[in-house]
Amino acid sequence: MTIMTAERYNAREAEPKWQRIWEDKALFSTRNDDSRPKYYVLEMFPYPSGRIHMGHVRNYAMGDVVARYKRARGFNVLHPMGWDAFGMPAENAAMANKTHPASWTYANIDTMRGQLKSMGLSLDWDREIATCDPRYYKHQQRMFLDFLEAGLIDRKTAKVNWDPVDQTVLANEQVIDGRGWRSGALVEQRELTQWFFKISDFSEDLLTALDGLERWPEKVRTMQQNWIGRSEGLSVRFALKPETTPNQQTSLEIYTTRTDTLFGAKFLALAPDHPLAKAAAVNNPALQSFIEECKRMGTAQEAIAKAEKKGFDTGIRGLHPFDPDWEIPVYVANFILMDYGTGAIFGCPAHDQRDLDFVHAYGLGVTPVVCPADKDAAQFHIDDVAYDGDGLMINSRFLDGMTPAQAREDVASRLEKVMLDGQPVGKRKVNFRLRDWGISRQRYWGCPIPVIHCDDCGIVPVPKQDLPVKLPDDVLFDRPGNPLDHHPHWKHVTCPHCQKAARRETDTMDTFVDSSWYFARFTDPWNEEHPTDPTVVNHWLPVDQYIGGIEHAILHLLYSRFFTRAMQKTGHCGISEPFTGLFTQGMVVHETYKDSDGQWLSPAEILIATENGQRKATRLSDKTPVDIGSIEKMSKSKRNTVDPDDIIGSFGADTARWFMLSDSPPERDVIWTEEGVLGAARFVQRLWRLISDISEIKPHSASVSNPDRVLDIRKAAHRALIRTEEDVERLRFNRCVAHVYELSNSLQACLSEQSDPCDPQLTKALREAGFILVQIVAPMMPHLAEECWHLLGGQGLVAEAAWPKADRDLVIENEITLPIQINGKKRADITIARDADQKTVEAAVLALDVIQKALDNQKPKKIIIVPQRIVNVVV
RNA sequence: GCCGAUGUAACCCAAUGGUAGAGGUAGACGACUUAAAAUCGUUCCAGUGCGGGUUCGAGUCCCGCCAUCGGCACCA
Numbered sequence: 015m016t017i018m019t020a021e022r023y024n025a026r027e028a029e030p031k032w033q034r035i036w037e038d039k040a041l042f043s044t045r046n047d048d049s050r051p052k053y054y055v056l057e058m059f060p061y062p063s064g065r066i067h068m069g070h071v072r073n074y075a076m077g078d079v080v081a082r083y084k085r086a087r088g089f090n091v092l093h094p095m096g097w098d099a100f101g102m103p104a105e106n107a108a109m110a111n112k113t114h115p116a117s118w119t120y121a122n123i124d125t126m127r128g129q130l131k132s133m134g135l136s137l138d139w140d141r142e143i144a145t146c147d148p149r150y151y152k153h154q155q156r157m158f159l160d161f162l163e164a165g166l167i168d169r170k171t172a173k174v175n176w177d178p179v180d181q182t183v184l185a186n187e188q189v190i191d192g193r194g195w196r197s198g199a200l201v202e203q204r205e206l207t208q209w210f211f212k213i214s215d216f217s218e219d220l221l222t223a224l225d226g227l228e229r230w231p232e233k234v235r236t237m238q239q240n241w242i243g244r245s246e247g248l249s250v251r252f253a254l255k256p257e258t259t260p261n262q263q264t265s266l267e268i269y270t271t272r273t274d275t276l277f278g279a280k281f282l283a284l285a286p287d288h289p290l291a292k293a294a295a296v297n298n299p300a301l302q303s304f305i306e307e308c309k310r311m312g313t314a315q316e317a318i319a320k321a322e323k324k325g326f327d328t329g330i331r332g333l334h335p336f337d338p339d340w341e342i343p344v345y346v347a348n349f350i351l352m353d354y355g356t357g358a359i360f361g362c363p364a365h366d367q368r369d370l371d372f373v374h375a376y377g378l379g380v381t382p383v384v385c386p387a388d389k390d391a392a393q394f395h396i397d398d399v400a401y402d403g404d405g406l407m408i409n410s411r412f413l414d415g416m417t418p419a420q421a422r423e424d425v426a427s428r429l430e431k432v433m434l435d436g437q438p439v440g441k442r443k444v445n446f447r448l449r450d451w452g453i454s455r456q457r458y459w460g461c462p463i464p465v466i467h468c469d470d471c472g473i474v475p476v477p478k479q480d481l482p483v484k485l486p487d488d489v490l491f492d493r494p495g496n497p498l499d500h501h502p503h504w505k506h507v508t509c510p511h512c513q514k515a516a517r518r519e520t521d522t523m524d525t526f527v528d529s530s531w532y533f534a535r536f537t538d539p540w541n542e543e544h545p546t547d548p549t550v551v552n553h554w555l556p557v558d559q560y561i562g563g564i565e566h567a568i569l570h571l572l573y574s575r576f577f578t579r580a581m582q583k584t585g586h587c588g589i590s591e592p593f594t595g596l597f598t599q600g601m602v603v604h605e606t607y608k609d610s611d612g613q614w615l616s617p618a619e620i621l622i623a624t625e626n627g628q629r630k631a632t633r634l635s636d637k638t639p640v641d642i643g644s645i646e647k648m649s650k651s652k653r654n655t656v657d658p659d660d661i662i663g664s665f666g667a668d669t670a671r672w673f674m675l676s677d678s679p680p681e682r683d684v685i686w687t688e689e690g691v692l693g694a695a696r697f698v699q700r701l702w703r704l705i706s707d708i709s710e711i712k713p714h715s716a717s718v719s720n721p722d723r724v725l726d727i728r729k730a731a732h733r734a735l736i737r738t739e740e741d742v743e744r745l746r747f748n749r750c751v752a753h754v755y756e757l758s759n760s761l762q763a764c765l766s767e768q769s770d771p772c773d774p775q776l777t778k779a780l781r782e783a784g785f786i787l788v789q790i791v792a793p794m795m796p797h798l799a800e801e802c803w804h805l806l807g808g809q810g811l812v813a814e815a816a817w818p819k820a821d822r823d824l825v826i827e828n829e830i831t832l833p834i835q836i837n838g839k840k841r842a843d844i845t846i847a848r849d850a851d852q853k854t855v856e857a858a859v860l861a862l863d864v865i866q867k868a869l870d871n872q873k874p875k876k877i878i879i880v881p882q883r884i885v886n887v888v889v
Numbered sequence: 890g891c892c893g894a895u896g897u898a899a900c901c902c903a904a905u906g907g908u909a910g911a912g913g914u915a916g917a918c919g920a921c922u923u924a925a926a927a928u929c930g931u932u933c934c935a936g937u938g939c940g941g942g943u944u945c946g947a948g949u950c951c952c953g954c955c956a957u958c959g960g961c962a963c964c965a
Binding site for chain 2: 058060061063098101102103174175183184185186187188233234236237240241243313314315316318319320321349353367368371448449451452454455456457524525526529563564565566567568569570572598600601603647676677678679681682683684685687689690692693694696697699700703737748749751752753754755756759762766831832833834835837838839840843875876877878880883884885886887888
């Protein structure tokens with residue numbers, strides 16, 4: 015039976031219609047006083063860059079599936095949206111287009127809000143916040159003052175990239191090959207006094223608490239673990255020959271985790287900004303210029319690590335802690351970081367690649383001290399690759415024959431007893447790689463740091479009743495530097511203490527501060543008095559499911575974890591971990607295209623055709639051939655972006671959402687293809703036709719029935735339902751999509767074999783399956799689902815309907831097919847009762863012809879029976 | 890450079906250590922059509938990036954390599 019339906023589903027009419035109905039019924043406005051169990055699902059809020067991109071579509075489609083599903087399952091769901099609205103692009107736009115950062119930002123927000131609304135997301139727009147709104151940043155300033163009072167904030171110097179021509183601080187991304195992106199001038203490191211959040215006070219807790227984050231991806235926990243970088247090592251003071259030092263200094267403290275390699279030491283190395291390096295440079299112009307050169311690398315770790323290893327011999331000589339006759343040269347080296355440990359190390363080239371590269375440049379020699387177990391100690395030597403594995407100690411006097419772990423322990427306990435200047439030479443020390451969080455930015459478009467500098471009173475917090483410290487509107491971007499600093503009067507204020515003339519802090523906060531607590535603000539965004547309401551925030555937090563890009567795996571998530579702890583300490587919330595469930599989604603990528611001149615072309619400018627199985631691209635305008643390039647992250651510079659508006663305009667939001675959820679697992683990258691979108695669009699029509707057909711089936715009056723077919727349909731529907739539940743819970747949306755396809759295929763096959771009118775039992779089963787199909791589709795394609803729900807005559811809206819109850823008994827099979835392997839290769843299968851015991855299975859297997867043949871009258875060596883899984887016969 | 894990940898059919902992907910295939914795209918053939926699109930039906934295609942190892946059995950676990958991607962503290 016095929017019922018011809020002439021009409022097509024018109025997404026452009028249907029989608030706005032259902033969106034209006036949802037909005038009129040305020041379906042997604044969440045009340046804080048609802049008694050149902052809470053569920054907080056949050057996607058990382060966007061930066062208002064101008065227009066949404068496909069990455070947003072993917073991210074928000076995923077969150078919406080979870081939100082709609084949990085709502086159907088009876089939860090009071092909080093699913094809010096806002097804007098990460100401070101940041102550099104607004105200032106760049108201001109300079110380029112003479113627009114004000116605020117008007118640029120708010121115009122972008124308006125555009126993007128409209129785009130998000132057209133996606134049909136079940137968001138509570140009543141809670142919308144923008145971090146650049148004084149009603150938001152007022153509370154952030156308040157918490158800054160509370161943190162200051164609680165001793166969670168520090169002021170100290172930090173290195174910044176300085177552009178000497180533009181006279182401004184540059185972000186790492188604005189430094190290209192050691193030069194400023196605008197001026198092209200060689201960048202220098204400069205030290206500025208900056209504000210810091212003392213995140214390192216929480217190092218140990220941030221590390222150990224990772225174990226409790228069971229619903230976080232393992233890889234993110236590992237990355238954070240490595241970032242925090244706890245190490246147990248030893249601080250060792252090397253004696254210096256005083257006559258070789260610039261200041262009669264008698265010792266140099268280094269930090270190491272490899273005390274076992276002490277007898278392989280070839281040099282000591284100082285960071286270029288180590289005090290001893292600076293002192294040595296005073297009367298040494300060559301060293302001074304080497305240090306200058308190091309500073310020109312900027313502050314990015316990547317540049318420092320990739321640079322060729324270079325050093326400068328200071329002439330200072332250290333003495334080996336176990337041998338006063340053993341002199342070791344002290345270098346300044348470009349790869350030593352002042353921020354880590356003591357800013358000084360001893361170098362053992364045989365067992366550290368960086369040290370090895372370094373000695374190769376300066377001919378300091380290599381002595382291996384750890385020999386791998388499978389190598390001969392007399393023969394073992396190091397060429398270009400350092401050995402960092404385990405083994406036994408060699409060339410190390412009293413340590414020879416120990417394992418490195420034993421040697422580390424032995425050296426530590428010996429050096430604890432060796433005294434130098436009345437202090438032990440070695441001290442055990444736990445060290446963290448994690449540094450304090452520098453939040454000062456010398457920029458306009460950020461949250462002002464609410465303090466005042468007074469010549470007499472020092473640093474004075476802005477009184478809380480004076481908050482917010484608002485950004486001035488009348489600023490100019492006609493000269494480099496911070497507009498707050500050269501504003502005619504903004505920074506000139508009177509000291510709250512002594513009423514004398516004083517200056518406002520002109521630094522603003524890192525935008526990561528804004529995004530470190532927005533999830534808490536969403537719980538009570540209307541609160542004018544306080545950042546949060548304790549009852550409300552503790553009811554909603556932690557976020558049950560947080561979804562966002564893997565690029566935030568470390569900084570944003572770690573800062574938010576710190577900030578939540580700081581809020582807890584200052585009474586702004588009662589918990590320490592903000593996100594119990596985390597999911598990191600992959601990127602949206604697309605093919606790239608170049609014309610014959612090597613210019614990037616956008617997908618809209620080309621036509622792709624298949625010739626002899628080969629995909630060929632031509633330019634639409636002049637039919638010239640186009641090179642199809644590699645698949646890359648969508649970016650404006652490569653012109654391989656697809657505007658969600660275009661897709662939503664031509665196919666509808668459901669098609670865009672469906673395609674973004676299908677195919678690739680959500681944590682992986684997804685390739686945006688024209689074929690894929692067309693496939694998704696076709697399925698929208700197919701599903702609509704299928705449901706139309708089901709809704710039009712007429713049962714005949716006779717009671718004849720085909721019970722097997724009825725059961726098959728019911729089984730297919732309930733199996734799809736159960737699997738969808740499991741997969742939504744685990745955010746495996748691509749598999750949910752597959753279940754929908756599978757069920758549609760089954761229903762379609764059944765439908766095409768039926769006569770009209772239809773068996774009444776089967777009619778009932780098909781209608782039941784139709785409803786289930788619509789409900790499992792609803793979180794993914796909500797508009798189409800409403801339309802189908804309506805066709806089937808469902809009560810009310812599918813967005814309000816309770817999730818159907820799966821009948822688990824239906825999907826249990828009594829007989830199973832068991833594959834039979836001989837020596838691990840599949841050779842046969844048997845069908846046997848599900849609950850058959852091992853002996854029955856074994857007898858059935860041995861009775862098989864193939865097994866008899868393979869055994870050739872021998873006894874099997876072994877029979878492995880994995881119940882309900884597989885049988886392997888070893889012959 | 891360091892840290893983290895990924896690599897399966899022409900393409901995207903699936904597979905608690907247990908039959909390499911759930912699903913989609915593309916292709917081929919057929920039905921419908923004057924024809925095309927759409928639709929429906931049938932069907933072809935890999936031994937899992939490379940090299941070793943553990944195991945009765947490896948896409949999955951371990952070691953080494955290659956390629957690609959994310960992060961590296963002032964992009965968000």
